[in-house]
Amino acid sequence: MTDSDAIKATQGDPATVDTIHRDLVALGVSKGTVLLVHSSLSSIGWVCGGPVAVVQALERALNDKGTLVMPTYSSDLSEPSYWRHPPVPEAWWPIIRQSMPAFDHRLTPTRDVGAIPECFRNQEGTRRSSHPSFSFSARGPDADSVTANHSLDFPAGDRSPLARIYDLHGSVLLLGASFQCASSIHLAEYRAQFPRKRVTKQGAPLIIRERREWVEFDDYDFDDSDFAAIGTSFSEMTGLVRSGRIGNATAYLLPQRDFVDYAVGWIEKNRH
Numbered sequence: 001m002t003d004s005d006a007i008k009a010t011q012g013d014p015a016t017v018d019t020i021h022r023d024l025v026a027l028g029v030s031k032g033t034v035l036l037v038h039s040s041l042s043s044i045g046w047v048c049g050g051p052v053a054v055v056q057a058l059e060r061a062l063n064d065k066g067t068l069v070m071p072t073y074s075s076d077l078s079e080p081s082y083w084r085h086p087p088v089p090e091a092w093w094p095i096i097r098q099s100m101p102a103f104d105h106r107l108t109p110t111r112d113v114g115a116i117p118e119c120f121r122n123q124e125g126t127r128r129s130s131h132p133s134f135s136f137s138a139r140g141p142d143a144d145s146v147t148a149n150h151s152l153d154f155p156a157g158d159r160s161p162l163a164r165i166y167d168l169h170g171s172v173l174l175l176g177a178s179f180q181c182a183s184s185i186h187l188a189e190y191r192a193q194f195p196r197k198r199v200t201k202q203g204a205p206l207i208i209r210e211r212r213e214w215v216e217f218d219d220y221d222f223d224d225s226d227f228a229a230i231g232t233s234f235s236e237m238t239g240l241v242r243s244g245r246i247g248n249a250t251a252y253l254l255p256q257r258d259f260v261d262y263a264v265g266w267i268e269k270n271r272h
Helices: 003-009 017-027 050-062 090-099 115-121 143-147 161-167 184-191 224-238 256-270
Strands: 034-039 067-071 136-139 171-175 199-208 211-220 242-246 249-255
Touching: 017 050, 017 242, 017 249, 034 050, 034 115, 034 161, 050 067, 050 115, 067 115, 067 143, 115 136, 136 143, 136 161, 143 161, 161 184, 161 256, 171 256, 184 224, 184 256, 224 249, 224 256, 249 256
Parallel strands: 034 067, 034 171
Antiparallel strands: 067 136, 171 249, 199 211, 242 249
């Protein structure tokens, strides 16, 4: 969305650090918590300060005792034969495996997660986990424990930032984002047992002993097509999802541990 589009779409006054903070508090974002945020800047409307204003408002709502977490995926550092949006010619696959620059937690940009996480990961004091394609960034007292020891294999499983947020009884904020973006459901997929669950080989470029190498790792072949249905069912059946407006955006706040536990049961019942 261009600035002109955002201005036209904005209802009333533009969003600011103060108004976004006010809306976050009204939604239920509380001080001292661990908060995983999935976001869409354009959904908020025109924001005075853009992604910087959103990050500052989130951190003000959590204060210095809270920990802010965001996905900072770099999905282009992955096995090119699986790429679908868009796919690339098969003749390019070996070139990508040989030439894609290795993951660098400071230099490697995010991909397909929006302007807010890309802004956040560059903030001084932000920690980024080490996974080349499925990293998370965090800032606050629990940032190190959330991002440390991120497993290369099965990167959304029990040795991932998602599992550490679960251990810390964190919350999830969908800020103009749908349940389709709720990566915590991936943790439920790892824990659930269902017939079509299978291991696949992935790959990414890493620095190993000061040399760039293409490294293969194991992951599950998952399908997120039912994520929206899982989120809707959780909301309707538990009453644990709070909804409200942040600027022009619809936002949802929910407890991550309850969400993951519910999703495990839903997946085992409904995926065949």
